[in-house]
Amino acid sequence: MIEFRSGLRESDAEAVARIVTRTGVFSAEEIEIARSLVEETRAGLPGADYRFLFVDGAAGLDAYTCFGPIPGTQNRYELYWIAVDPAARRRGLGQALIEETERAVRALRGTHLFAHTSTRDDYIPARAFYVAHGYVQHADIPDYYSDGDGMAIYGKRL
Ligand SMILES: CC(C)(COP(=O)(O)OP(=O)(O)OC[C@H]1O[C@@H](n2cnc3c(N)ncnc32)[C@H](O)[C@@H]1OP(=O)(O)O)[C@@H](O)C(=O)NCCC(=O)NCCS
Numbered sequence: 562m563i564e565f566r567s568g569l570r571e572s573d574a575e576a577v578a579r580i581v582t583r584t585g586v587f588s589a590e591e592i593e594i595a596r597s598l599v600e601e602t603r604a605g606l607p608g609a610d611y612r613f614l615f616v617d618g619a620a621g622l623d624a625y626t627c628f629g630p631i632p633g634t635q636n637r638y639e640l641y642w643i644a645v646d647p648a649a650r651r652r653g654l655g656q657a658l659i660e661e662t663e664r665a666v667r668a669l670r671g672t673h674l675f676a677h678t679s680t681r682d683d684y685i686p687a688r689a690f691y692v693a694h695g696y697v698q699h700a701d702i703p704d705y706y707s708d709g710d711g712m713a714i715y716g717k718r719l
Pocket residue numbers: 584586641642643644645646649650651652653654655656657677678684685686687689690691693
């Protein structure tokens with residue numbers, strides 16, 4: 562039985578930076594963005610509308626998602642981050658977490674969930690994961706992040 566937590570704790574900024582670092586796929590700048598989304602949300606900064614779901618483990622976070630409404634759209638949500646600690650992968654945790662995240666988005670009247678990800682080889686697990694959960698690839702923008710590193714956009718009608 563997996564327990565999900567949506568309330569933020571003071572330790573979460575560090576915990577998020579740690580798990581995102583441990584995935585091994587994100588740049589230093591991306592890790593700082595992941596951390597700052599937690600800090601901004603905890604600080605209650607105006608304009609920040611990020612929601613979180615955490616799965617706590619014995620040695621810190623086992624997994625988390627960060628998602629929120631896409632400004633200017635009708636009930637469309639973005640999955641900004643999903644990360645499962647490397648030690649906890651391939652055991653269905655990511656699946657349980659994305660399903661819980663989709664439930665949370667539906668409860669907020671969200672009708673679609675989108676995710677942007679890299680086309681690099683080290684994101685093969687992420688892209689396979691999205692496809693396995695019913696996400697359709699809508700776009701592939703070459704060289705978006707940097708030369709040779711494109712962006713794939715996935716979406717799902719909930
Ligand atoms: C993508 C990620 C969240 C998946 O988490 P996970 O807990 O390992 O996923 P699950 O165990 O629930 O896997 C569910 C299904 O996704 C697919 N999948 C997951 N990892 C995969 C991999 N490495 N290769 C191929 N398919 C994979 C499979 O269909 C899998 O089902 P199966 O194990 O029965 O074959 C995890 O690999 C991760 O944190 N990656 C680094 C961060 C990242 O890239 N995030 C997304 C971009 S923001």
